[in-house]
Amino acid sequence: MMQWSMRISAYSERLLQGLKTLDWPQPLKDSQEYWIGKSQGAQVRFNVEGHDEIVEVFTTRPDTIFGATFMVLAPENPLVETITTAEQKAEVDSYIEETSKKTERDRMADVKNVSGAFTGSYALNPFSGEKMPIYISDYVLMGYGTGAVMAVPAHDERDHRFAKKFNLEIKKVVETDEDVQEASFDSKDSVCVNSDFLNGLNYNDAKALIISAIEKKGIGHGTTNYRQRDAIFSRQRYWGEPVPIYYKDGMPYTLPTSALPLELPEVEKYLPTEDGDPPLGNAKVFAWDEANQKVVDTNLIDEKTVFPLELSTMPGWAGSSWYFLRYMDPKNDEVFAKKELSDYWGQVDLYIGGSEHATGHLLYSRFWNMFLKDRGYINQDEPFQKLINQGMILGMSAFVTRYGVSYKAVSEDGLDFITVPVTFYVSKNRLNNFSDIQNIYLEKAKQNLLVHNGYNKDKKYSIEIIIETSNTQNIHVDISLLKGTSDELDTEAFKAWRPDYADAEFILEDGKYITGREVEKMSKSKYNVVNPDDIVAQFGADTFRMYEMFLGPIEMSKPWDTKGIEGVHRFLKKMWRLYFDEQRGWIVTDDTATEPELRALHKTIKKITEDIERFSFNTCVSQFMICVNELATLNCHKREILEKLAVLICPFAPHFAEELWHQFGHSSSVVAADFPRYEEKYVVENSKMYPVAVNGKTRVELEFPLDMEQASIEKEVLADPTIIKWLEGKAPKKVIYVKGKMINVVV
RNA sequence: GCCCUGGUGGCGAAACUGGUAGACGCGCAGGACUUAAAAUCCUGUUUGCAGCAAUGCAAGUGCGGGUUCAAGUCCCGCCUGGGGCACCA
Numbered sequence: 001m002m003q004w005s006m007r008i009s010a011y012s013e014r015l016l017q018g019l020k021t022l023d024w025p026q027p028l029k030d031s032q033e034y035w036i037g038k039s040q041g042a043q044v045r046f047n048v049e050g051h052d053e054i055v056e057v058f059t060t061r062p063d064t065i066f067g068a069t070f071m072v073l074a075p076e077n078p079l080v081e082t083i084t085t086a087e088q089k090a091e092v093d094s095y096i097e098e099t100s101k102k103t104e105r106d107r108m109a110d111v112k113n114v115s116g117a118f119t120g121s122y123a124l125n126p127f128s129g130e131k132m133p134i135y136i137s138d139y140v141l142m143g144y145g146t147g148a149v150m151a152v153p154a155h156d157e158r159d160h161r162f163a164k165k166f167n168l169e170i171k172k173v174v175e176t177d178e179d180v181q182e183a184s185f186d187s188k189d190s191v192c193v194n195s196d197f198l199n200g201l202n203y204n205d206a207k208a209l210i211i212s213a214i215e216k217k218g219i220g221h222g223t224t225n226y227r228q229r230d231a232i233f234s235r236q237r238y239w240g241e242p243v244p245i246y247y248k249d250g251m252p253y254t255l256p257t258s259a260l261p262l263e264l265p266e267v268e269k270y271l272p273t274e275d276g277d278p279p280l281g282n283a284k285v286f287a288w289d290e291a292n293q294k295v296v297d298t299n300l301i302d303e304k305t306v307f308p309l310e311l312s313t314m315p316g317w318a319g320s321s322w323y324f325l326r327y328m329d330p331k332n333d334e335v336f337a338k339k340e341l342s343d344y345w346g347q348v349d350l351y352i353g354g355s356e357h358a359t360g361h362l363l364y365s366r367f368w369n370m371f372l373k374d375r376g377y378i379n380q381d382e383p384f385q386k387l388i389n390q391g392m393i394l395g396m397s398a399f400v401t402r403y404g405v406s407y408k409a410v411s412e413d414g415l416d417f418i419t420v421p422v423t424f425y426v427s428k429n430r431l432n433n434f435s436d437i438q439n440i441y442l443e444k445a446k447q448n449l450l451v452h453n454g455y456n457k458d459k460k461y462s463i464e465i466i467i468e469t470s471n472t473q474n475i476h477v478d479i480s481l482l483k484g485t486s487d488e489l490d491t492e493a494f495k496a497w498r499p500d501y502a503d504a505e506f507i508l509e510d511g512k513y514i515t516g517r518e519v520e521k522m523s524k525s526k527y528n529v530v531n532p533d534d535i536v537a538q539f540g541a542d543t544f545r546m547y548e549m550f551l552g553p554i555e556m557s558k559p560w561d562t563k564g565i566e567g568v569h570r571f572l573k574k575m576w577r578l579y580f581d582e583q584r585g586w587i588v589t590d591d592t593a594t595e596p597e598l599r600a601l602h603k604t605i606k607k608i609t610e611d612i613e614r615f616s617f618n619t620c621v622s623q624f625m626i627c628v629n630e631l632a633t634l635n636c637h638k639r640e641i642l643e644k645l646a647v648l649i650c651p652f653a654p655h656f657a658e659e660l661w662h663q664f665g666h667s668s669s670v671v672a673a674d675f676p677r678y679e680e681k682y683v684v685e686n687s688k689m690y691p692v693a694v695n696g697k698t699r700v701e702l703e704f705p706l707d708m709e710q711a712s713i714e715k716e717v718l719a720d721p722t723i724i725k726w727l728e729g730k731a732p733k734k735v736i737y738v739k740g741k742m743i744n745v746v747v
Numbered sequence: 748g749c750c751c752u753g754g755u756g757g758c759g760a761a762a763c764u765g766g767u768a769g770a771c772g773c774g775c776a777g778g779a780c781u782u783a784a785a786a787u788c789c790u791g792u793u794u795g796c797a798g799c800a801a802u803g804c805a806a807g808u809g810c811g812g813g814u815u816c817a818a819g820u821c822c823c824g825c826c827u828g829g830g831g832c833a834c835c836a
Contacts, residue, residue, distance in 0.1 A: 039836085143835085161834095564758085564773045744817060
């Protein structure tokens, strides 16, 4: 099938180099770097004995060429056809047939399963002069390098496995004590042996020397390879941007700019055509009239002036790679964004997204951006200068345990056997100890026996043994069946939940059924989904927003736990009470703020300002709590403090801040207010309570002025009774004094 | 297999450049206000030992070593949860 591809591989090196300029998480950069997969080595041509054909290989280890004892081609390599000998043809053909049936997934699945076939031909090692049998095997991929490798079994794991399987020579060319007959030794930290003029050279020197030798011989050259492939751009589905291309004599032509954008045609069904064409093949009006320059009825196609349009559509990333540029100038009919505007807005300042886009969207988007820059449409090399990965909010699944035990009832005369199953839903902590609940099961087994249809009431039975205990099932239950925010199951609700559970019987602990809890992705099938709308309805959007921030660092995944939300809600109510009294209403005064009040405020301004910069929102919320606790203790209701505090909290609780701001008499929005500035003078202290340690263990706290000389501090520290006690009469070796931090006396 | 990430109280977490581990919040326990409840406020809450108590001592950040006056933080070797990639020569 003919497919459109984006030649992203032409940008591999720039995409790799560009990573150095980005403020992105290292793991994300690593995975792009790995995906691009740059490797440096050499391309080398090998002569084939008795043929004019040559086999060209790519290798990153040309320094091990003296250890290359055989050759492996990809089964799809066109050379296979010509070099396979008559005797080997049947074997090779059947191997190709076999591998072509395997899907790529199958191929990957049995990495350990070595397979291949001998072509019957030999290549000649240009340096050792040895004959190298040529094999084919599916561990060599046609799509990478040249689709052929020189196999160095002593120093490559895959080649080693292959050599073992087909009994091929393994020749050590890198110094090591390991037995290369047993396992390959793949280190790059190596020195050449058995390699003629390379002997004694390390990896880097040997590589440089052999590449120049290869070039001198005229059989190859040093080269760089990228693992990254071109990206298939065609999609055989309806929804997507149509490709503005028409075909004339089988050749593609672009539509004129005036015909753009080419819109999706109407179709009756979004399915492929009977001939197997994509859904656009069903369109009635989707042909290009070259003479009249417009899209016309498909029936009019005559291949003279009316031609068929491309039927495949573009993939999702055709749009997702550059939509943000359009945001800069959304109403422009001429271009996607006027250059002056995209220059003005520049790059996306901050991109928050998941790391799952590492090798897809985020790479395509960079590529696309570079291309647009090369064409002169925009000015930035990179679309997203700063990027952070947010963690996922996970669900807290709940489980009940259905625990089944079978008993064997034997009649007194030993003639009748009845199997009596007993099943209970067992509360979490009673499950650990079966002997504890054994009697409950046994009692139930006796009851069940009496109603068993095999039961003969004229006989006496003894219930003996458990014949099966393995019937334990953990069943997801909907978290709405829990009581409040606890782990306790509402057993009646559970019974009503599903007909299967209507007759459920429980073994409780302290009168409660406690479910097992586990952190999993939120998913309907796991019944652990918490709907934000419900939380917002109950607590308000500000509480919800702040609680999400308070949960922990933004880049970490964490379970949603509704329990803690009360704390944030209480905090907002407490802060509100600094401004409002239930009876008296607005209680903010114009009194002058005191030193402790100003210190509380400015400590907070400092922390919030710094923590916002490093995206540490959870610690911001903590600081607000500390501040409000302090102001409440100080009984502070002063405008000088509280007005700034309201602005400060605006990014965290915007509705709340807006309301307070208006109460202060402002008519404009709080978002337009100046963000409070930290002033150091309110926070500086001139003394510090120092932890004083003896040999690293803190023993006492002593207060000293910050500008006190070390010598005087030492004198006072050594005179302190607690320190004297811990010195036990020994003379201190030295005293470590870190200004503003701590003091340590070393004995 | 390879790459990345995390592991700190009963729980979510804090400790930014090595410098008082557990801030802040939840939960729990006790108390105040109230006829009662809600709301609110106060006290305690890492563990162990001693003490009526204030307090004191010891241990403690997944495990084992190391560097340092000082390690949750740095180094070496492991264990373990999560995510991604996977025959790329």
